[in-house]
Amino acid sequence: MYDLSNLSPVKGAVKKKKRVARGPGSGLGKTAGRGEKGQKSRSGGAKPRFFEGGQMPLYRRLPKRGFKNIWKVQYEIVNLRDIEERFSDGEVVNPKTLKEKNLVKGKGPVKILGDGNLTKKVTFEGVVFSKKAQEKIGNPGGNTDAEKSE
16 A cells, blocks of 8 residues: 655656756856857847748748638528428528528528529528529519528
8 A cells, every 4th residue: 555645756757957057067057058159059049940041931932822802702502402492382581591401501691592493482581692593583472582682
C-alpha cells in the first residue's frame, strides 16, 4: 500500500529553469547563450516564419487572381420539382416550411427555380423566383406573394 503523504517526483523528472545572463558563474553569462554578433544575438532579431533569407518570398512571387465579392447574395435553391413532391395542395411555401421539409439549410434567402412542373395550388411567401418559375407557377393558380423576382 502506498503512503500519499510523502510523494515526491521521480529522480530526473523535475529540472531547474535555465537562468540566462546572470553572471559568469552561471555558465550562461555575458552573451547569454546567443553567441557574439549578428541578427540572432540582438533583441527583436527573430525573423518571421515566411522569411526566405532576402529572396523574393513566395507570397510575392505568385500572381494575384480574382476577388471575393462580400455583397454577393448566396441563395438557397429549391426547384419546382421538389415543391411538387413534398408539398400538398393549399400549403404555404416559405423559408420556414422549406426548412422543416429539409429542402433548405436555412443559411440565406430562398430562390425558387423552374426545373420541373407544379400542378398543385400552393401559396409562396418570402421567396424569390426565377422568370421560368414565375411563368410555371402562374399556370396552376399558385399565389406568389414574393418579395421580388429575379
